[in-house]
Amino acid sequence: xGSAVLRVAYAxxxxxxxxxxxxxSALGDVKPLMLLVFCGGKHDPQPVLxxxxxxxxxxxxxxxxxxxxxxxxxxxxxxxxVGIAAFLHDSVVPEIRLTTDLDRDEVxxxxxxxxxxxxxxxENAVVLLFFDSVARNPPLxxxxxxxxxEGFQEGLGSHPVTLIGGGLLTDLNLSDGWVFDGAGIRxxxxxALVFPPRVHAETVVLHGCRPVSTFMEITRIEGAEVFExxxxxxxxxxKEKLPHLELTEENSNLSLIATLGEKQGDxxxxxxxxxxxxxxxxxxxxxxxxxxxxxxxxxxxxxxxIMSRDNSLMLDSARNGVKVIxxxxxxxxxxxxxxxxxxxxxxxxxxxxVEEADLVRQGFEPSVPLLGFYSGVEVAPFQGYSRxxxxxxxxxxxxxxx
Amino acid sequence: MSSRSVHNPAxxxxxxxxxxxxxxxxxxxxxxxxxxxxxSFREARRSRTVAKLIREAYRLGDIDGSPQxxxxxxxxxxxxxxxxxxxxxxxxEPRGSGRFVITHAIGLTEARxxxxxxxxxxxxxxxxxxxxxxxRPLAPMVEVLQLPFVLWAYDQAAGQALVIGNRSExxxxxxxxxxxxxxxxxxxxxxxxxxxxxxxxxxxxxxxxAAEQAAAAKVAFVASLRQALDAPLxxxxxxxxxMTAIDAMPLDERERAQLVAEMRGSADAIRAVIDDAALxxxxxxxxxxxxxxxxxxxxxxxxxxxxxxxxxxxxEVEIKLSLPRRRAAICVDRGKLHEVLSRLMxxxxxxSLSGGNIRVSAERHSNGALVIEIQAMSSGLLPESIASSLxxxxxxxxxxxxxxxxxxxxxxxxxxRVIEAHGGTLIIDMLPATGSLAKLTLPASITRDER
Numbered sequence: 001x002g003s004a005v006l007r008v009a010y011a012x013x014x015x016x017x018x019x020x021x022x023x024x025s026a027l028g029d030v031k032p033l034m035l036l037v038f039c040g041g042k043h044d045p046q047p048v049l050x051x052x053x054x055x056x057x058x059x060x061x062x063x064x065x066x067x068x069x070x071x072x073x074x075x076x077x078x079x080x081x082v083g084i085a086a087f088l089h090d091s092v093v094p095e096i097r098l099t100t101d102l103d104r105d106e107v108x109x110x111x112x113x114x115x116x117x118x119x120x121x122x123e124n125a126v127v128l129l130f131f132d133s134v135a136r137n138p139p140l141x142x143x144x145x146x147x148x149x150e151g152f153q154e155g156l157g158s159h160p161v162t163l164i165g166g167g168l169l170t171d172l173n174l175s176d177g178w179v180f181d182g183a184g185i186r187x188x189x190x191x192a193l194v195f196p197p198r199v200h201a202e203t204v205v206l207h208g209c210r211p212v213s214t215f216m217e218i219t220r221i222e223g224a225e226v227f228e229x230x231x232x233x234x235x236x237x238x239k240e241k242l243p244h245l246e247l248t249e250e251n252s253n254l255s256l257i258a259t260l261g262e263k264q265g266d267x268x269x270x271x272x273x274x275x276x277x278x279x280x281x282x283x284x285x286x287x288x289x290x291x292x293x294x295x296x297x298x299x300x301x302x303x304x305x306i307m308s309r310d311n312s313l314m315l316d317s318a319r320n321g322v323k324v325i326x327x328x329x330x331x332x333x334x335x336x337x338x339x340x341x342x343x344x345x346x347x348x349x350x351x352x353x354v355e356e357a358d359l360v361r362q363g364f365e366p367s368v369p370l371l372g373f374y375s376g377v378e379v380a381p382f383q384g385y386s387r388x389x390x391x392x393x394x395x396x397x398x399x400x401x402x
Numbered sequence: 403m404s405s406r407s408v409h410n411p412a413x414x415x416x417x418x419x420x421x422x423x424x425x426x427x428x429x430x431x432x433x434x435x436x437x438x439x440x441x442s443f444r445e446a447r448r449s450r451t452v453a454k455l456i457r458e459a460y461r462l463g464d465i466d467g468s469p470q471x472x473x474x475x476x477x478x479x480x481x482x483x484x485x486x487x488x489x490x491x492x493x494x495e496p497r498g499s500g501r502f503v504i505t506h507a508i509g510l511t512e513a514r515x516x517x518x519x520x521x522x523x524x525x526x527x528x529x530x531x532x533x534x535x536x537x538r539p540l541a542p543m544v545e546v547l548q549l550p551f552v553l554w555a556y557d558q559a560a561g562q563a564l565v566i567g568n569r570s571e572x573x574x575x576x577x578x579x580x581x582x583x584x585x586x587x588x589x590x591x592x593x594x595x596x597x598x599x600x601x602x603x604x605x606x607x608x609x610x611x612a613a614e615q616a617a618a619a620k621v622a623f624v625a626s627l628r629q630a631l632d633a634p635l636x637x638x639x640x641x642x643x644x645m646t647a648i649d650a651m652p653l654d655e656r657e658r659a660q661l662v663a664e665m666r667g668s669a670d671a672i673r674a675v676i677d678d679a680a681l682x683x684x685x686x687x688x689x690x691x692x693x694x695x696x697x698x699x700x701x702x703x704x705x706x707x708x709x710x711x712x713x714x715x716x717x718e719v720e721i722k723l724s725l726p727r728r729r730a731a732i733c734v735d736r737g738k739l740h741e742v743l744s745r746l747m748x749x750x751x752x753x754s755l756s757g758g759n760i761r762v763s764a765e766r767h768s769n770g771a772l773v774i775e776i777q778a779m780s781s782g783l784l785p786e787s788i789a790s791s792l793x794x795x796x797x798x799x800x801x802x803x804x805x806x807x808x809x810x811x812x813x814x815x816x817x818x819r820v821i822e823a824h825g826g827t828l829i830i831d832m833l834p835a836t837g838s839l840a841k842l843t844l845p846a847s848i849t850r851d852e853r
Contacts, residue, residue, distance in 0.1 A: 014478040014508050042481065042488075042509050078482035080508070171487065175569055212429030214422045242430045257437055308433040311440060347447065348485050351440030 001026075001072060001369050005089040005400070006335050008369040010071035012081045016043040019082040020051035032059050032086035033093045036193075037180055038066035038373040041170025042079030045178060045185045060096060062191055064130055064168040064179040067343045070372030072364065075357040077346050077374050079171050085336060085371045092335060092400060094128070094193035095120050096182045103135060103188035106147035107154075113192055114155020121161050122197035126398065128338075129165030131190035132177035133376030140174060140282075143167070144224065145377040145388035146297035148190055153386075161194075162201050163386035164396050166340035167376035172349055174376065198401045199335070202328040204321040205380050206360075206393035207273035208314025208345065209259055213241045213306040215267060224282070224296035226260070229304075233289030241306055257281070259391060260293060261307040264383055273317060277382065278307050280344065280390045294377065294390050309391060311352040314345060318356045321395055322363035328397045329365035337364055339372030340394040346374060360395060368397070448576075452585050455483040459592040469600040469847060473506030476593045481508050484585065486566040488547045491593070492519070496766040497561035497851050498728050500524060504546065519546045524563065527587060528554045529578035532571065543567075553578045555586040557594060559851050561770065564590040601847050605694055605733070612689040612823065623679070630675045634668035641665050689823040690816075692735040698852055699730045699764055699772060706743035707762065713748050718756040721747070724763035729852040732772055732844055734824055742817045742828070743774070746840045750778040753838060770846025771826075778837045824848060 002008055007030060011022035016039075035056065039048050045065070052061060068077025087093045097116045101109040117127055131148060135141040145167055152163070168177040179189040216237060220228035229237035238258075239245055245257070259278040269275070280294040298304065329337060343349065345356045357372065364370050379386055380394040458479045462472055477489045488509030492502040500522045504515045521542040530537040530544055530552050537544065543552045549567035556563040564586060571577040641661050644650060653661070707721055714721050732739075750760040761777045814830070821828040826844040 012478070012482075014474045014481075044511075076482065078478070078485075080478055080481065172485070173487070173568075173570060175487070210432070212433045213426050241426050242433060244430060244434045258433060306429065306433070308429070308436045309440075310436055311443075348444070351443035351447070353443050 002086075002336070003369075005092055006085060006087055006369060008071055008083070008085045008336065008371045010069055010074065010081065010083045010371075012040070012076055012078065014080055016047045016082070017051045019043070019080065020048055020055070023082055023084045024051075024055045027084065027086050030086055030088055032056055032088055033090055034060045034062065034087040036085040036087070036371070037061055037063040038069045038081075038083040038371070039064070039180075040069065040079040040081040041065045041067060041176065043082070045180075048082065049180070049185065060182045061180045062096060062130070062182055062193060064132065064191075065170045065177050066373035066375075067169040067172050068346065068374040070339050070341060070357045070361055070370070070374075072361055072366060072370045075355060075361060075372070077172060077343070077348065083371050083373060085369070091196060092199055092398075094195045094199075097192040097194060098181050098189060100181070100186055100189045102131060102143045102148065102190060106144055107151035109190065110148035110151025111155035112151075113148075113190055114152035114157075116155075117152075117161065117192050117194055118156045118159040121159065121194045123160055124200070125161050125197060126195040126199050126201045127161045127163050127165075128193040128195075129163060129190060129379055130168055130179060130193075131165075132179050132187055133167030133169050134174055134177045135188065137175055142174075142282075142294070142376070143188070143190075144296050145379060146295040149379055149386065149388055150297070152192075162203075162381060163379060164201060164203060164338070164340070164381070164394060165379040166373070166394070167378075169343060169374070169376045172343045172346060172374070177376065195398070199398055200401060201396050201398055202325065203380055203394060203396040204325045205274065205378075205382065205389060206314070206317045206321040206356075206395060207276065207278075207391075208310055208317050208356075209261055209273070209276060209278045209307040209391060210310045210313055211261060211263075211271070211276075211305040212258075212308045215303045215305055218298055218300055218302045218304060221298060221300055221302075224293045225285075225288075225290050226293060226298070227288065227290045234291050235284050235286065235289045238291065238306060257309075259307040259309065260291075260298070260304040262298065262302055262304050267303065273313070276307065277387065278390045278392075295388055297388070309344075309350065311350055314350065314356055315352060315354065315359060318359040318393060319363060321393070322360055325395050325397055326363070326365045328399065329368045331399060333399045333402060334365075334368050335398040335400055337368055337370035337372075338396045338398065339370060340375050340378045340380075340396075341372055342378060342391050342393065343374040343376060344391050345393060356393065360393065364395075451483045452588055455479060455585065456588050456592050458483070459589060459596065463596045463599050467600070468604060469597050470505075472593065472596050472600055476589075476596070477506055477508045480564070480566060480589050484553075484566055486553075487568050488549055489564070489566040490547060492546070492563040492565065493770065494524075494556075494561035494563070495768045495770050495846075497730075497770065499768070501768070502546075502563060510547070514548070519543075524556045524558075525554070526556050526558065527583050529580075529582060531577065551578060553582050553586050555583075555590045557590055560594050561851065562590065562594060562597075564593065601733075604847075605692070608689075608823065608825075609692055609694075612691045615689065616691060627675065627679055631672060634671040634675075637668040638665055638672075641668075690735075690738060690820050692738065692820075692823055694733050694735050694824075694848075696731045696733050696850075697736050699732055700725050702732065702734070702736065702739055703743065703762060703764055703774065706740055706747055709740070709744045710747040710751060714751050714760075717751050717754070719751045719754045720759040721751075722759055722761045724761065724765075726765050728766070730764075730766060730772060731850055731852040733848040734844070735820070738820045739824075742820055742842070743776075745813060745817060746776045746842070750776050750838070750840065754778045766849070767843070767846075770849055772844040772849045774842040774844075776840040776842075778839075 007027050009023040009026035011019045013019035069081035069083035099109040099113040135143050170176040179186045181189055181191055216229040219231050226234045259280050261276040261278045264275050282292045282294050284291045341357050347355050378389045378392050378394040462475055473491045480489050490507040491505050493505050494502050502519045502521055507515050519542050528540050530540045532550050543554050543565050547567035549569055552565055552567040554565045759779050764774045767773050818828045829841045831839040
């Protein structure tokens with residue numbers, strides 16, 4: 001579905017070529033200038049690339065792997081989905097900027113990418129950022145979004161852009177991830193899509209976490225590993241707050257249970273889900289007494305609260321967010337909706353009684369093409385500054401000024 | 403709060419401490435409730451998975467396609483519902499051998515799929531836990547999927563297995579457990595049901611196609627018969643009219659002889675057409691219409707041997723029989739297969755020297771196909787020998803015998819068409835030095851272990 005400017009398609013098939021063929025058929029007789037592709041992680045990307053090349057020639061192909069995909073008429077995270085947005089008019093086609101050095105130094109790579117974007121981006125241009133979330137596994141090592149974004153902002157300098165993006169996964173279990181870099185398939189890469197100045201974005205961030213503890217101060221942290229909270233071992237401090245928590249070999253992964261949240265602004269202002277930056281607790285180490293977060297951007301002195309992932313809050317947030325964004329989506333100049341949905345919000349992981357992505361796609365303005373994917377981390381403007389977010393849904397509408 | 407406590411820092415500190423404690427306690431309880439609720443929903447979701455998987459899988463029976471087309475969509479449904487990392491359908495070839503080939507897979511490379519796996523004494527159900535000792539019987543399945551955690555089901559009678567696997571036990575992929583037997587066996591069972599249904603549909607399609615071809619051939623046959631009879635009959639009628647006309651001139655001997663010769667020529671032409679028609683009606687070149695049902699391989703072959711026994715005694719040729727160790731069944735037209743086997747055996751007997759023997763054997767091929775061989779050990783199964791053995795009727799038992807002038811070389815193509823209509827092949831090899839060999843192969847899709 002879509003317009004003469006932009007169309008989207010979605011398919012699910014065990015055969016990657018058949019999935020692409022269904023998408024190509026759904027796109028209709030079009031000659032895209034660029035394809036944004038989210039490819040289910042169980043598919044071998046080479047046949048997908050080959051099938052798209054066979055249909056559309058050497059069109060630039062960006063995006064990458066996804067734990068699942070979302071569009072107006074469905075969603076899934078079997079890893080066999082393929083979602084495509086085809087850009088058909090040069091007034092909306094973004095420029096591609098790329099770094100392939102994430103494995104060497106994420107901050108430096110982000111900085112180089114930011115510098116490159118600053119050279120071409122108009123002021124406040126919309127920039128979509130995608131990168132492979134998993135550096136390697138096992139043992140699991142992530143490409144930290146906070147490091148990439150920190151470097152990116154540094155590289156941009158004073159050049160303001162609207163940065164939105166997500167980390168790419170192959171499945172809900174953080175097994176791997178890869179990137180379509182415009183020409184082929186890459187690991188350890190971040191791709192920035194810099195939109196023309198006429199394109200702008202409106203975004204809502206959908207949350208779902210609620211504080212369940214008093215404030216604690218991080219008194220010792222190294223990277224993403226938190227060693228101390230309020231001067232005592234972090235694991236013990238969390239255990240003290242959550243005495244029912246059973247720390248066994250089987251549940252060394254706490255990401256299904258709790259997050260740590262940093263409240264922005266007045267810490268004693270009434271609860272507002274939009275005030276929190278949450279970090280998933282990736283795992284814990286009993287011998288070191290530490291917990292490791294999904295991102296390394298909390299610092300010594302950061303005051304955090306233990307946050308509970310609240311499914312009913314998450315679903316309410318989805319319903320409310322869609323209502324807000326639909327005002328923008330109903331405008332005549334609307335190009336498409338893009339939904340970057342944390343893989344943890346999928347019902348299979350969160351235990352939500354309904355698929356949160358279903359609420360989003362069903363509530364979203366039906367006349368506007370919507371494409372989304374299940375991500376490892378989300379990047380969105382947050383209180384005036386784009387930063388990585390955990391366990392959120394980032395719903396963006398791209399519009400084209402007349 | 404009293405005004406005294408407001409101004410009492412110790413009291414305020416104590417109150418703050420109280421509220422902090424209560425806040426944390428309530429928070430912990432809330433988190434626990436949230437976690438329990440999530441766990442309950444996840445468990446409920448898993449319980450629904452079996453029902454949903456089976457419901458979706460049964461719908462595969464409604465889609466167009468051959469039996470081979472069912473495997474891929476089946477695995478797609480399994481992966482989507484079980485949330486596993488990899489999945490594969492495997493077929494044991496030959497059945498009972500413990501050698502498994504991967505027929506369909508999701509998450510495996512092409513090279514991996516080409517490799518066969520040796521799984522001796524495969525269990526009907528099993529799962530691995532990551533413990534090397536207890537997982538030992540499932541080590542080959544772990545090797546197949548190259549994942550440490552696998553869930554396995556095997557249907558011995560069908561020689562088919564389903565295996566799914568995960569990289570880890572945590573997160574979405576909870577550990578496999580005994581309760582998953584329902585899921586994996588249910589999925590395999592539905593797959594086999596759909597597979598059998600598709601095979602039956604394929605047979606029906608074949609039969610329908612054959613019936614349509616036969617009907618078309620009949621129409622063409624009648625049209626060509628009419629055309630072929632038209633000229634000689636017109637000639638005969640013309641002569642008759644000429645001879646009986648009132649104003650006809652009397653015929654002399656030469657003219658009469660000429661007309662009689664013309665009439666005889668026309669009559670011979672009519673007779674030739676009728677003979678050809680008789681021949682064509684016995685073999686119109688179209689695939690025979692099959693009336694298939696499952697029958698034991700042993701029964702089919704022994705019945706043919708019994709039918710040929712009087713001939714073998716008369717010719718003093720011994721029939722040596724070798725049947726599969728594991729009893730198998732085939733989905734065939736019993737009558738037509740009996741005819742083919744009987745003819746091949748009689749041919750072999752007649753082509754053998756007195757005092758010699760023929761060997762009749764049947765075995766399952768590694769790909770599941772059934773191979774029946776009829777070998778004349780003492781001389782070649784030469785065309786002349788075949789021709790001399792064509793005294794039997796092609797029609798089903800009980801039908802009238804064929805006319806004596808039946809073309810003796812016509813039954814072999816007919817026999818081939820019968821076997822080909824079953825999806826098989828019939829090959830005759832002449833082995834001048836050692837004898838001759840008739841090799842009849844029936845495909846795996848219509849062959850199974852006898853239940």
